[in-house]
Amino acid sequence: MRYLPLSEDDRRHMLAAIGADGIDALFKDVPASALLEDQIDLPPHAGEMQVEAAIEALAAKNTGAASAPFFIGAGAYHHHIPAAVDHLVQRSEFLTSYTPYQPEVSQGTLQALFEFQTQVAMITAMDVANASLYDGATACAEAAMMACRVTRRSKVILSGGLHPHYRDVTLTNARFLGLEMVTSEPDVDGTEELAGRIDGGTACVIVQNPNFFGNVKDLGALADACHDAGALLVVVVSEILSLGALRPPGEMGADIVAAEGQSLGNAMNFGGPHVGLFAVNERFIRQMPGRLAGQAEDVDGRRGWVLTLSTREQHIRREKATSNICTNSGLCALAFSIHLSLLGNAGFRGLARLNHGRAVTLADTLAEVPGAEIVNQSFFNEFTLRLAKPAAGVVDALGNDGILAGVPVSRLYPRRDDLDDLLLVAATECVSDDDIGRLAKALEGAL
Amino acid sequence: MATETFTGHRGLDMDEPLIFEQGAAGMSGVDLPGAGEFEDRLGDAGRESETGLPGLSEPQVVRHYLRLSRNNYAIDAGMYPLGSCTMKHNPRLNEKLARLAGLADLHPLQPLSTVQGALALIDQCADWLKTLTGMDAIAMSPAAGAHGELCGLMTIRAALEAGGDGRAIVLVPESAHGTNPASAHMCGYKVETIPTNGRGRVDFGAFNERLGPDVAAIMITNPNTCGLFEDEIIEIADAAHAAGAYVYCDGANFNAIVGRVRPGDLGIDAMHLNLHKTFSAPHGGGGPGSGPVVLSGALAPFAPVPYVVSADDGYALVESAEASDASPYGRMKGFHGQFGVFVRTLSYMMSMGADGLAQAASDAVLSANYILAGLSDDLTLSYEGPCMHEVLFDDRFLAETEVTTLDFAKAMIDEGVHPMTMYFPLVVHGALLMEPTETESLASLDQYIGMVKSLARRAKQGEVAAFKEAPRLAPRRRLDETTAARNPVLRWLPGDKAAAE
Numbered sequence: 001m002r003y004l005p006l007s008e009d010d011r012r013h014m015l016a017a018i019g020a021d022g023i024d025a026l027f028k029d030v031p032a033s034a035l036l037e038d039q040i041d042l043p044p045h046a047g048e049m050q051v052e053a054a055i056e057a058l059a060a061k062n063t064g065a066a067s068a069p070f071f072i073g074a075g076a077y078h079h080h081i082p083a084a085v086d087h088l089v090q091r092s093e094f095l096t097s098y099t100p101y102q103p104e105v106s107q108g109t110l111q112a113l114f115e116f117q118t119q120v121a122m123i124t125a126m127d128v129a130n131a132s133l134y135d136g137a138t139a140c141a142e143a144a145m146m147a148c149r150v151t152r153r154s155k156v157i158l159s160g161g162l163h164p165h166y167r168d169v170t171l172t173n174a175r176f177l178g179l180e181m182v183t184s185e186p187d188v189d190g191t192e193e194l195a196g197r198i199d200g201g202t203a204c205v206i207v208q209n210p211n212f213f214g215n216v217k218d219l220g221a222l223a224d225a226c227h228d229a230g231a232l233l234v235v236v237v238s239e240i241l242s243l244g245a246l247r248p249p250g251e252m253g254a255d256i257v258a259a260e261g262q263s264l265g266n267a268m269n270f271g272g273p274h275v276g277l278f279a280v281n282e283r284f285i286r287q288m289p290g291r292l293a294g295q296a297e298d299v300d301g302r303r304g305w306v307l308t309l310s311t312r313e314q315h316i317r318r319e320k321a322t323s324n325i326c327t328n329s330g331l332c333a334l335a336f337s338i339h340l341s342l343l344g345n346a347g348f349r350g351l352a353r354l355n356h357g358r359a360v361t362l363a364d365t366l367a368e369v370p371g372a373e374i375v376n377q378s379f380f381n382e383f384t385l386r387l388a389k390p391a392a393g394v395v396d397a398l399g400n401d402g403i404l405a406g407v408p409v410s411r412l413y414p415r416r417d418d419l420d421d422l423l424l425v426a427a428t429e430c431v432s433d434d435d436i437g438r439l440a441k442a443l444e445g446a447l
Numbered sequence: 448m449a450t451e452t453f454t455g456h457r458g459l460d461m462d463e464p465l466i467f468e469q470g471a472a473g474m475s476g477v478d479l480p481g482a483g484e485f486e487d488r489l490g491d492a493g494r495e496s497e498t499g500l501p502g503l504s505e506p507q508v509v510r511h512y513l514r515l516s517r518n519n520y521a522i523d524a525g526m527y528p529l530g531s532c533t534m535k536h537n538p539r540l541n542e543k544l545a546r547l548a549g550l551a552d553l554h555p556l557q558p559l560s561t562v563q564g565a566l567a568l569i570d571q572c573a574d575w576l577k578t579l580t581g582m583d584a585i586a587m588s589p590a591a592g593a594h595g596e597l598c599g600l601m602t603i604r605a606a607l608e609a610g611g612d613g614r615a616i617v618l619v620p621e622s623a624h625g626t627n628p629a630s631a632h633m634c635g636y637k638v639e640t641i642p643t644n645g646r647g648r649v650d651f652g653a654f655n656e657r658l659g660p661d662v663a664a665i666m667i668t669n670p671n672t673c674g675l676f677e678d679e680i681i682e683i684a685d686a687a688h689a690a691g692a693y694v695y696c697d698g699a700n701f702n703a704i705v706g707r708v709r710p711g712d713l714g715i716d717a718m719h720l721n722l723h724k725t726f727s728a729p730h731g732g733g734g735p736g737s738g739p740v741v742l743s744g745a746l747a748p749f750a751p752v753p754y755v756v757s758a759d760d761g762y763a764l765v766e767s768a769e770a771s772d773a774s775p776y777g778r779m780k781g782f783h784g785q786f787g788v789f790v791r792t793l794s795y796m797m798s799m800g801a802d803g804l805a806q807a808a809s810d811a812v813l814s815a816n817y818i819l820a821g822l823s824d825d826l827t828l829s830y831e832g833p834c835m836h837e838v839l840f841d842d843r844f845l846a847e848t849e850v851t852t853l854d855f856a857k858a859m860i861d862e863g864v865h866p867m868t869m870y871f872p873l874v875v876h877g878a879l880l881m882e883p884t885e886t887e888s889l890a891s892l893d894q895y896i897g898m899v900k901s902l903a904r905r906a907k908q909g910e911v912a913a914f915k916e917a918p919r920l921a922p923r924r925r926l927d928e929t930t931a932a933r934n935p936v937l938r939w940l941p942g943d944k945a946a947a948e
Binding site: 001002003004005006007010011013014015017018019020023025026027028029030031033034035036039040041042043044045046047048050051052054055056057058059060061062063064065066067070072074075076078082084086087088089090091092093094095096097098099100101102103104105106107108109111112113114115117118119121122123125127128129131132134135136137138145163165166168169171172173175176177178209216217218243244245246247248251260267268269270271272273274275285291292293294295296297298299300302304305306308309310311313314315316317318319320321323324325326327328329330331332334338340341342343344345346347348349350351353354356357359360361363376377378379380395396399400404407411412414415429 | 463465466467470472473474475476477479480482483485486487488489490491492493494495496497498499500501502503505508509511512513515516517518519520521522523524527529532534536537538540542543544545546547548549550551552553554555556557558560561562563564565567568571575578579590591592593594596597601604624625626628629630631632633634635636638675676678680681704706707708709712713721723727729730731732733734735736737751766767769770776777778779780781782783784785786787788790793794796797798799800801802803804805806807809810812813814816817819820821833835856857860865866871885886887888889891918921922923924925926927928930931932935936937938939
C-alpha cells in the first residue's frame with residue numbers, strides 16, 4: 001500500500017495517544033448495522049506494474065487519433081499540443097494545489113488565471129472573461145440562465161446551428177426553472193433566419209459560429225436585431241481556434257460568449273475534461289457565473305492577485321448565487337493559456353490559417369468524389385458532406401478499414417431520417433495530404 | 448516597498464511580470480509549416496483585426512510558467528490540511544496512464560468499434576463505484592461535485608414528477624456546503640434550512656417536524672462538515688421516506704468511510720462522489736473535477752444520458768433520450784463525462800484495492816483524531832469526538848487575544864504550511880476545520896501539531912503584532928481584497944504598467 005505512510009507501529013502509537021482501544025472505537029457513531037465486518041468484494045491492492053498492464057490492455061483496444069487518418073470534429077478537435085504544455089501543467093505546484101483560497105501562497109495559479117482571462121477576452125474581443133467553466137455545453141447553459149437574469153425575461157431562442165449537446169444541456173438546465181426554450185430546425189446550410197422570431201419577451205438568442213454544420217457567417221445584423229428588442233446575443237464557439245481566422249464575436253456585437261477551449265492545450269480525452277470559456281460585456285460582470293481572478297495590492301504596495309467578486313458565488317450567497325459552480329477546469333485553463341502563450345498572435349493566426357487551408361484542400365478533394373456533395377458555402381476547418389448513402393454505414397465501413405472519416409450527423413440527430421445522408425468532416429493541422437487522399441479513395445469505394 | 452534588490456527577486460523567490468508585459472509582436476514559440484496559397488472560404492466573416500496576444504519564444508514561456516509555479520503551495524510540497532477539500536497525495540501513475548495515446552487521444556464520437564477499451568474502462572470504473580457505495584446505478588457524466596448535486600436533484604425531481612408529485616421544498620442543514628442550496632435553487636426548488644443540534648448533527652426533531660407532503664428531498668452531508676458521522680442517518684432516511692421524500696447525500700466526505708460503510712446501507716437514494724477528493728485525482732488549482740452520482744433502483748430510470756450498456760457484441764453508448772429504453776431527464780454535459788478523471792480513479796482504485804481503500808479511510812480518521820487529541824488542550828474543540836476524517840475547532844481559544852482565525856491562518860503560512868479551512872462550516876464562530884488525510888506520515892502530523900500548539904501559545908502570550916503582520920515570508924503579504932472587489936481589474940489592457948514596482 002505504497003500511498004499510505006503510517007506503519008502498524010505508528011497506528012498503535014496514535015491509537016494510544018488518542019486513548020482508543022482500536023480503530024473501530026473511532027467509528028462508534030456509525031450505526032453498527034452499517035459498519036462492514038468484511039472487506040468489500042473487490043480485488044486487493046496491486047503494484048504499479050499490474051495496474052499499468054491492466055489499463056494499458058484497455059487502451060490497446062482503442063484506435064487513437066494519431067494512429068489513423070482522422071477527420072472527426074463536432075465539438076472536439078485533434079490538434080498538436082506542444083511538448084512544453086504538458087510538462088508545465090505537470091509541475092506539482094500547479095497540478096497538486098487547490099482552488100486559490102489563500103492568495104499569498106497561490107500567486108502562481110492566480111496570475112495564470114488572470115492571464116487566461118485576458119487571453120480569452122483578447123481572442124473573443126470581449127471585455128472580460130471568467131476563470132473557466134466545465135465545458136462549452138455547460139457554458140452555453142450558464143449563458144442562457146445569465147441572460148434571463150440580466151434581462152428579467154424568460155424566453156431563449158436557440159439556433160438550429162447549435163451543437164445538439166449544447167442544446168440538450170441548455171434545455172436540461174432550463175427544465176425546472178420555468179424558462180421558455182425555443183428550438184429551431186437544423187441549420188444545415190447556414191441560411192437560418194432568426195431575427196424575425198425575436199420579441200419583447202426574448203432574453204437572448206443563442207447562435208453558434210462556426211455552426212454545428214461548419215457554416216460561418218457575420219452575426220452583426222442579428223446582434224442589432226437582438227439589441228433593438230432589448231435581448232442579448234449569445235455567441236457559442238465550439239472550435240476556439242476558429243477565432244484566429246474569423247471575426248471575433250465581440251466585434252459582431254455579442255453580449256456573452258460561451259465557448260469550448262479544448263482545441264488549445266488539451267487532449268480530446270474521449271470527451272472530457274475539457275474547458276469552458278465564458279466572456280461578457282463589462283456591464284454584466286456582477287451577473288457572471290464562475291470564479292474570477294482580479295488584481296490587488298498587498299500591504300507593502302506590491303501588485304498581486306486574488307479571487308474576487310465572490311459575493312456572486314455559492315460559498316457566500318448560497319441559494320442566491322449566480323451559479324452553483326465551485327470546482328471548474330483550472331488545470332485545463334492553464335494548458336489552454338500556456339499553448340496560447342507559446343503561439344502568440346502570429347502563431348494563433350498562423351495555426352488557424354493552416355487549419356483552414358487543410359479544410360479547403362479536403363473540400364476540394366472530396367468534391368471530386370462521385371456521390372459526395374459539399375453543403376457549405378463557407379466553413380473554417382469543418383464542413384458537411386451530403387452522401388449518396390446513409391453516412392453512418394459509410395463511417396463504420398471506413399472505420400473498419402482504419403480511417404476515422406468524420407461524424408454521421410444522425411449520431412447527434414437520431415430519428416431524423418432526413419439528415420441520414422449528412423457527414424461532418426474536419427481537417428486540422430494534423431491531417432496530411434496522404435490522409436486526405438486515403439479518405440477520398442476509401443469514400444469513393446464505399447459510395 | 449518590501450524589496451531592496453535591483454531585480455525585485457529575493458533569492459529563489461522570483462517576481463514575474465505578466466506575460467503581456469513581455470515578448471514582441473510577431474514572435475512565436477511554435478514553428479508551423481506554411482499554409483500555402485489558397486482562396487479562403489470564410490465568406491463575409493474573415494478576421495481583420497489582430498488579437499493583441501504577445502509573442503514569446505519557448506524558453507521565455509517555459510521560464511514564465513516555471514516562475515509562476517514556484518509561487519504556489521502544493522500537496523507535493525507539504526501538508527495541505529484544508530478541511531472538506533481532501534488534499535491527499537495524487538499518484539503519478541494515474542497521470543501517466545491518463546496520458547496513454549489509446550486513452551487521451553480518443554475522440555468522443557469515434558465509431559464504437561474503435562473505442563471498446565474506453566467504454567470498458569468507464570463500465571469498470573462505474574462498477575467499482577457502485578460496489579463501494581452499495582448502490583444500484585450510477586450517472587457518470589457530471590463534471591464536478593456541485594454538478595453532481597444538480598444531477599442528483601434533477602433525477603429526484605424527474606422521478607417525483609413522473610409520479611405526478613410536484614413537491615417544491617428541499618431541506619438543507621445549516622452546516623451544508625454552499626453548493627447544496629445553490630444546486631437546489633438551480634433545480635427550481637425552494638430551500639429551507641434545518642438547524643444543527645448541540646452535538647454538531649442535523650437536529651432530528653426539527654427535521655421531523657418540518658417534513659411534509661411539500662418536501663421533495665433532504666440534502667445531507669455524511670460524514671458532515673463538522674467532521675462528524677450523522678449517527679441518526681438511518682432514522683432520518685426512514686422518516687424522509689415515510690413522508691415521501693428522497694435522501695440526497697453530499698458525498699464530499701466519502702473518503703472517511705470508503706471500504707468500511709456503504710451509503711446504500713444507510714438509506715441514501717442519491718449521492719455524488721468527488722473523484723478528485725476520495726479517489727486521488729489532482730485538484731489542479733481548481734479543477735477539473737468529476738462528480739458521478741450513485742442512485743437507488745427507484746431513481747435509476749431517470750438518470751441522464753449518456754450511459755454505457757453492455758451488449759452481446761461489446762459495449763454500446765446510449766447518447767440520447769430517443770435512443771433510451773428508460774426515462775432520462777436530460778443531459779448534464781457535452782459528450783460522456785470526465786473520462787480522463789475516470790482513468791485516474793480506476794488506476795487509484797486498482798492500486799489501493801478493497802483492502803487499501805478501507806485502510807485509507809481508517810488512516811484518515813485515525814490521523815484526524817490524532818490531531819484532535821494533540822490540539823484539544825490548546826484549541827477549543829467545537830464538538831466532542833471522536834471525529835471522522837476532519838476535526839473542527841472554533842475561535843473561543845483566541846477570545847482574549849485580539850488574534851482572529853484569519854490572523855491565525857496567515858501565521859501558518861509563515862510556518863510553511865497551508866492553512867486549514869477557515870470560517871466554514873458556518874455553525875461555529877471562527878471555524879478552523881482541519882483535514883490531514885491518510886497520506887501524511889506520523890512525523891508530518893507531529894510537526895503540524897507542534898506548530899499549531901506553538902502558534903496558539905504565542906497568541907495567548909500576547910504576540911499580537913506577529914499575527915497581524917503575517918504572512919511576512921510568502922511571495923505576497925496580505926492582499927487588499929476589498930478594494931479589488933470594489934474596483935475590479937479582471938484583465939490586462941494595453942498601456943497598463945506594472946503597478947507599484
